[in-house]
Amino acid sequence: MARFDSSPGKADSPDPRNTANAGTNAGKQRKRSRIVAGAGTAVVIAAAVVLIPLSLGSPTPAPPAPPASSGSAPASTPALTPAEVGPRVTYYAQPGPPAGSPLEKVEPLKVDVSSDLVGTALNKGTMGISLEATDLADPDLSSDNASMVKLLKELDQPVLRFGGNAVDRRFFWTSTGEAVPADYKGDKTHPVKAVGPADLTRLKTLLEAGDAKVTLTVDLGHYNPARAADMVKNASQILGDRLLSITVGNEPNGFVFNDVKTDGYSVDQYVRELKDYASAIYAVAPNVPISGPGAFDSKWWQPFVDADIPQKKVLTFHHYPLSDCDGNVPQDSPTMANLVSHTMHDRAIDYQKAALAVGRAAGLETWIPETGVSACPGSNETSRTHASALWAADYALTAAQLGITRVSFHSSLLTCKGGPPLSAICSAGTYPFGNGKMSGRANFYGISMVAELEAGKFLKLGSSGGGLAFNYALQHADGSTSVVIINENDPEKAEQTSVTLNLPGKPVTGTMTQLSGPSYAAEDQTVIDGVKSEPTPLAKRATVPGFAYKSGTQNFKLTAGTVTVLNFKY
Known part of the structure; x- marks a missing residue:
């Protein structure tokens, strides 16, 4: 729609046709990091840490006791070994809602990701x-x-x-x-x-x-x-x-x-x-x-x-x-x-x-x-x-x-x-x-x-609610699913959006990375995972808050003014 040329970034640019934003006006043109790390790794900002099994799901229940012999006392439940307990896992700590929230309520977002393909890919x-x-x-x-x-x-x-x-x-x-x-x-x-x-x-x-x-x-x-x-x-x-x-x-x-x-x-x-x-x-x-x-x-x-x-x-x-x-x-x-x-x-x-x-x-x-x-x-x-x-x-x-x-x-x-x-x-x-x-x-x-998204094929999805939110899903070669939620609600006013995400499988891991900023108009304050750099590598990302092990339905909240990439492995 327009040309983009390199001109001074000021309103009184001497040659408006040669702007860094490259266009002429409608009359002339007639156109119209890393804040977190993965399991077992330290984090830069506060995050909840719990003990979960190696599968990165819910805590492993104790194995059932063996049947008691007739007339004998029941056997005691064996203690969990370190391998059964699993590593410490870091939950992603995103910026919170604005002070005084909810200043503006946001209708809960429901996203249903299908196993059917759109027919296009991100390469x-x-x-x-x-x-x-x-x-x-x-x-x-x-x-x-x-x-x-x-x-x-x-x-x-x-x-x-x-x-x-x-x-x-x-x-x-x-x-x-x-x-x-x-x-x-x-x-x-x-x-x-x-x-x-x-x-x-x-x-x-x-x-x-x-x-x-x-x-x-x-x-x-x-x-x-x-x-x-x-x-x-x-x-x-x-x-x-x-x-x-x-x-x-x-x-x-x-x-x-x-x-x-x-x-x-x-x-x-x-x-x-x-x-x-x-x-x-x-x-x-x-x-x-x-x-x-x-x-x-x-x-x-x-x-x-x-x-x-x-x-x-x-x-x-x-x-x-x-x-x-x-x-x-x-x-x-x-x-x-x-x-x-x-x-x-x-x-x-x-x-x-x-x-x-x-x-x-x-x-x-x-x-x-x-x-x-x-x-x-x-x-x-x-x-x-x-x-x-x-x-x-x-x-x-x-x-x-x-x-x-x-x-x-x-x-x-x-x-x-x-x-x-x-x-x-x-x-x-x-x-x-x-x-x-x-x-x-x-x-x-x-x-x-x-x-930085892994290459994949776009999946069909349906969504409702969420205010100003746009959603995408990808199926990757390893069978995992990435879901991208672009929450364009006002970061200065909107409460966190409650998200219900229905996935095409039952994930054993769920991680996230997030772009955020304090306001729409904030200049030079956009960060990814808390720093001005690329997203945290996939293998080192923190766990989705409230991740439900092997559940096809995930529930969590997302701060306004963010781009969140969620990755689920089944």
């Missing part, structure tokens, strides 16, 4: 980060940057996508060291960058260290199929199977609105130029798929699907749900009320389904290589907030459950202070370029909760 590599094409020139994208490697590992085999507004304006590929042409224009915060084979070689070290893959975008704004083909040839040779696809241009449907093309640009012209680029690329790198059109206007999806090009194709679209920057369409404005609402959730489903229908009819995979809460320039009341973490987790799981196989959240390498406010990652140091020490914002941790 490793579904989650990703999108950056500007000019970021390829940044030396911080290297295995030498431990902070960047750490972030990639916390997303567990992610995809890095390079594109954004920069690619058709300020990105110049050269494999021969040519000077950048004079008609390429940039500014202090958004300089023109030349990128060459050495940059791709450096990028490969980062991809290998962080176990990530990549999709690249070639410049369509400056029409040059031969130059694009040279870039893809080098990328294919250097990056090998870590290169997933190439996109021709970024949001061509917006070329007229954002001044990439001042003399008009149509769908027909795009398809003609796409064919020229595809033909040139196929001649030197025939095995690299073309993904596209990467448009925020649904009218451009079908022409891309129908374009006669020799490569394998992937349908892609961009989506920034709250990008009415002028308030002309209230339900599309980037407000907190819109962000945490059933409407936001339901409209995302509708838009994603529309794209999937086009892709599936053609037998194509469908990706969202660029998304975020909003494409409006500067800060708004959703920026940097804990609520954006809740939204990111729900949006990603919705997309994956529907069948979208890649989702990348647009971000920036600029500074946390003064840089793009809706970027999922940012750099420490002085604005604008910082020192390259990267960290994740609230929405990054929402993405991490999804990325």
Whole structure:
């Protein structure tokens, strides 16, 4: 739905079209850790500890006494051995409800997980980060940057996508060291960058260290199929199977609105130029798929699907749900009320389904290589907030459950202070370029909760009550079940939600990890298991409070403003 470029994170950004949130307004675009550990391990915060058997269920009853002989005294009950008693187990200690709770009551949540499959899956590599094409020139994208490697590992085999507004304006590929042409224009915060084979070689070290893959975008704004083909040839040779696809241009449907093309640009012209680029690329790198059109206007999806090009194709679209920057369409404005609402959730489903229908009819995979809460320039009341973490987790799981196989959240390498406010990652140091020490914002941790889920197939479920809660379930290869409950009720006001969870089996273990924050608007206070890091490893997670051994029905409470992942083994 919008473009995302790296601009200052302030409301008076000098170039609103080049924002870190990447969009133009509706008028121009016409679019709308670890706090706990596992059994027998110490914890950082208080948690209940009880003795339970090795099965991690209820305390083992004493074995029955043998039958007494006629006329003799009954035999005594033997004492339990340490092996029968089992280890000490830590129950998960989540943040409590707000002081004075219940300020707002929440209807109890009932979730019934079926053994039937939805027909879609969550795989490793579904989650990703999108950056500007000019970021390829940044030396911080290297295995030498431990902070960047750490972030990639916390997303567990992610995809890095390079594109954004920069690619058709300020990105110049050269494999021969040519000077950048004079008609390429940039500014202090958004300089023109030349990128060459050495940059791709450096990028490969980062991809290998962080176990990530990549999709690249070639410049369509400056029409040059031969130059694009040279870039893809080098990328294919250097990056090998870590290169997933190439996109021709970024949001061509917006070329007229954002001044990439001042003399008009149509769908027909795009398809003609796409064919020229595809033909040139196929001649030197025939095995690299073309993904596209990467448009925020649904009218451009079908022409891309129908374009006669020799490569394998992937349908892609961009989506920034709250990008009415002028308030002309209230339900599309980037407000907190819109962000945490059933409407936001339901409209995302509708838009994603529309794209999937086009892709599936053609037998194509469908990706969202660029998304975020909003494409409006500067800060708004959703920026940097804990609520954006809740939204990111729900949006990603919705997309994956529907069948979208890649989702990348647009971000920036600029500074946390003064840089793009809706970027999922940012750099420490002085604005604008910082020192390259990267960290994740609230929405990054929402993405991490999804990325760290074990791969699995989505299970059908039914639910009722719970107020503003969204629920998902996965069946894993080992037969275990993960249930994700996104409790978007207000963490400052809502009481804990009483949950009744009916499972498709009788679990012998039940563990949890949880993302939490003190309020919707809290900035830089989102944590996972009490720390700013990825979820606790599955094998070390604490037990679900009140876990009922071998019971298909589990009852517990969840604090508002949380993303909770529960895992049950049978």
